Amino acid sequence: MEYVIEMLNIRKEFPGIVANDNITLQLKKGEIHALLGENGAGKSTLMNVLFGLYQPENGEIRVKGESVKITNPNIANDLGIGMVHQHFMLVEPFTVTENIILGKETTSGGKIDIKKAEKKVHEISEKYGLAVDPHAKISDISVGMQQRVEILKTLYRGAEILIFDEPTAVLTPQEIHELIQIMKTLINEGKSIILITHKLKEIMEVCDRVTVIRKGVGIGTVNVSETNPNELASLMVGREVTFKTEKIPADPKQNVLNIQDLHVKDSRGLPAIKGLNLQIRAGEIVGIAGIDGNGQTELLEAITGLRKSESGSITINGKDIRNISPRKVTESGVGHIPQDRHKHGLVLDFPIGENMVLQTYYQKPFSNKGVLNFKEIYKKANSLIKEFDVRTPSEFTLARALSGGNQQKAIIGREVDRDPDLLIAAQPTRGLDVGAIEFIHKRLIEQRDHGKAVLLLSFELDEIMNVSDRIAVIYEGEIVAILDPKQTTEQELGLLMAGSQRKEAGEEANV
């Protein structure tokens, strides 16, 4: 079999660390090859070496059997290597076509020949089943569509080998499904794909072979048909990983959170939550299942005081917390792990240690009469870093420099440490690898076992099914069903989430 790309014994060092140590990756023509590893294992570094952004200290790169030196991305482009970045590189006010031709404008007499470009974009889009409208503005299209524009961009530039960097991290389940179809079409048309991921399910579904790296070291390459998720996970993490979260049955006590007939409007002033009722008791995890955009965000913001609600009541342990300031909500015993940890959870330019007191800095012992006590702050930070296994060079490292999993561990540590009666966890494992996911699930269940009420919001049905004690299905701003995860199926949940079958809230399955 012919290899289109061979990266042989690649070694890349940064001051103080070896990011890639003797890694070999061989890509066959027409295959989807997964590059699997935990966050920080060195996947991106390896791909940046291939794309010409870094120069390796050691090793050889061959394209179609010929040894090459890739010193910058333009050379990579010329060799037919294209990269679909995790963070899109698109100009929002420009149209799809304008974005695609950016830097490769077809000109006639000094003028951009947009018509010709549009035609070509349309042709490529048709050929690979991308269904992209060449005239649409980037700001008007969905995230999934934007990703296709990135794919189109590489194809337009004549890429034969496509590198996808964690492409599903930003997509909805439906979009992930469509992306997988597109990848298959690309293969049928003779392209080859490297898929950077840490999601085992995707690898099993779409890939032919998988190369595993762990802490910068190449572990080996296996055929997907000859392996299983458990084996891959242990190869990646270096130990056995359990997928089914172990937990004892819940022992719920008194009501902690009580929401009655809540009405909330969204940012555009339209009703987002319409008479929602929900109770969460001490010692249980309630999972909110629903398709994104059914009022989940507004619900959480209303509870945490970030958004004013129109009417209804929200109480914590009987105390009314509706429409009070976020700080007062926090002080009433609510912990919040926000959906977007970069935007809402951390001040990335603060040291991780200072992020640990983001809600409590004004209280003793962290400050006294308005003057901060850094000794106490860093003492607390250090103990949390140890307890929650936050891997950071030091407590003075900027939060920005930590990997996503460690940032999330820090947030969870911070929120749990305040000992809240209600812990809200919104997509707590988004973008994390299996090791981190396992850790976080354990922590949530631990909180439940300590008699806390936990509200889990997730778009991953696996997570909802695994972790929750009760599942509340949200549809168009109402809880349409409360289910027992042991007695329901993904199919049933899926149907309820799509709004096909309404049940009276709270009637069903009071576990």
Place this chain on the structure above:
Amino acid sequence: MSNRFKNLIVPVLAVVLGMLVGTIIMLVTGYDAGAAFVALIEGAFGDIYYIGETIRQVTPYILAGLAVGFAFKTGLFNIGVEGQLIVGWLASVWVGVAFDLPKIIHLPLAVLAGAAAGALWAFIPGFLKARFRVHEVIVTIMLNYVALHLSNYLIRTVLSDKSDRTPNIHDTASLRSPFLEGLTDYSRLHWGIVIALICVFIMWFILQKTTLGYELKAVGFNQHASEYAGMNVRKNIILSMVISGAFAGLAGAMEGLGTFGYSPVRGGFTGVGFDGIAVALLGGSAPIGIVLAALLFGSLKVGALNMPLEAGVPNELVDIIIALIVFFVGASYMIRIFIERLSKKKGVK
């Protein structure tokens, strides 16, 4: 490249580049660049008198730099330092003229009046930003003009009888010091430099040591996370502008109570507030950096006056050289961002 080293090397590089291009221009136009720079340095430090004058000039630069830097640390761009400086100047002189009090009360009162006026002037854009999300850059620019013309109007109608300046402040409100003047051979050096240095400490202390500074920085870095963490973002925006404005007002008070002793009717801006932006940028908005940058700008300003006489370099060329340094300082900010982007990309994933 370590961060600390980068913070140091970038501004130094900017200054060197500015001087280099200035040298080339002087050589091309046929002037003696060596003599020009010698004249520049002598004009700033060559004599105890010039040292005194340089320190005097540095004083308002430090405070204007602090004003810009403080707002910048909290994510706001205060272009209105010039206007806040003008109202601070006027308010302090007003108190200095209108009251007759013992020095121990009068001087602090006049200084505080300057700070309060600057703070009030900065409160307006802070409030508008917090309440209505009006961009502070636009409001502060416009308020500069309002400050200029309002101050001129008040001087002409209220503070004097159609004169071109206010009366002189009473000695009890003056920052001037015969002791310092004697020390520096009759320069106009006054006690303001002490106040400026105290303010440097205050800014450092607020930002680094207090819960207030913690909040302000958090809001500056990430408004959303601060809001999630229960901080009052609006309050912090206003507060940040008010403190920034107080520094700017003090810069004006230093000029009014120290250098001049009165407030003139102005045909245009003093320029100190705008130079403060360059000072803050060059100093990386850090208190010590601002002191050093202010020192550089102050010595350039005072030293440059010596260049036409000593080296025969025409005034216009002197302006060009100063502008070049400012330009490269501005560019250094771009270089810094560029380096940061580059190093961010290179971070191991």
Place this chain on the structure above:
Amino acid sequence: MKKRKFGLALSLVLAAGTILGACGKGEEKEGGTADGGDKESKFSVAMVTDVGGVDDKSFNQSAWEGIQEFGKNNGMEKGKGGFDYLQSKSDADYSTNLNKLSREDFNLVFGVGFLMEEDINKIAGQQKDTQFGIIDGVVDQPNVVSIMFKEQEASFLAGVAAAKATKTNKIGFIGGMEIPVIERFESGFLAGVQAVNPDIKVNVKYTGAFDKAELGKTTAAQMYSSGVDVIFHAAGGTGNGLFTEAKDLKKKDPSREIWAIGVDSDQSTEGVVEVDGKKHNVILTSAMKGVKTAVVDVSEKSKAGNFPGGETLTYGLAEDGVSLAPLNEEVGNKSDIEKAVNEWTEKIKNGDITVPGTKEELKSFKAE
């Protein structure tokens, strides 16, 4: 308490300094004259401009021209030890510049503009060996000569000329800032107009700046469009906008009779405009202020050892310190105007009338 004592001690030192300084004065005056002969060969003179700069086509420029002329006549060279100037970029630079020149051992240093009063007063007390001259201001120090002009007398004549030249009986006045010097211009001008024809309306506008030509142009445009046909400016660089506007209007309609009156020096070269190959000049005349004459005069005296320290020299029509520039040839009733101007010149010189120098005086002013 302690502070108070410290303050007291300081003021004592200061007082002692003043007394000693006063003692020094007598000696210095003698010493100055004694040294005169010695220094004669290397007499040096310099000036500090205000923010208007040395090329302001107004009094900074005139002063510099005076110094250059004096230097040339005496075989001096530009630079240290000869004649030179320093430009001020802001108010804060006056003191530094004046100090610098006196420290560089220039014998005579001029400060151009009343804004330097304060600084010269202070520095003259410190640098007793240097002689200072202040233009448009008064400083009472033994080594300072104050040079004042009766601007009102020149502008009175400008007013007379304007009143004679106007056909619409509407005249304009554009001032820079509302300061005493400009007030003298305004009062004299209004008095001159009134003396010819009390029914003429004079539109007075202040632009608030001496360096905003754009502002001068808009103000002039408003006045001309409201029917004003003669405008006098006392606004430095701002006045250049008046000339631009007048020339623009003339270009559009060469038959229209509009006039501008210059200030400080004969500004007639600024008013030339060519329409269809024919040259016109929109400048009727200029109210001239003899800054140049005064600077040369004081320099000569100082060089000869007769520095009039402590005195205030006032230059008026009688001293040939101010005057009216030759009238424009294009104006229809030139001889008529000339006659009136000469009549009034005589009256002022003879002391028959006193031209008002403030608006207060203007109120009680009666021609005849």
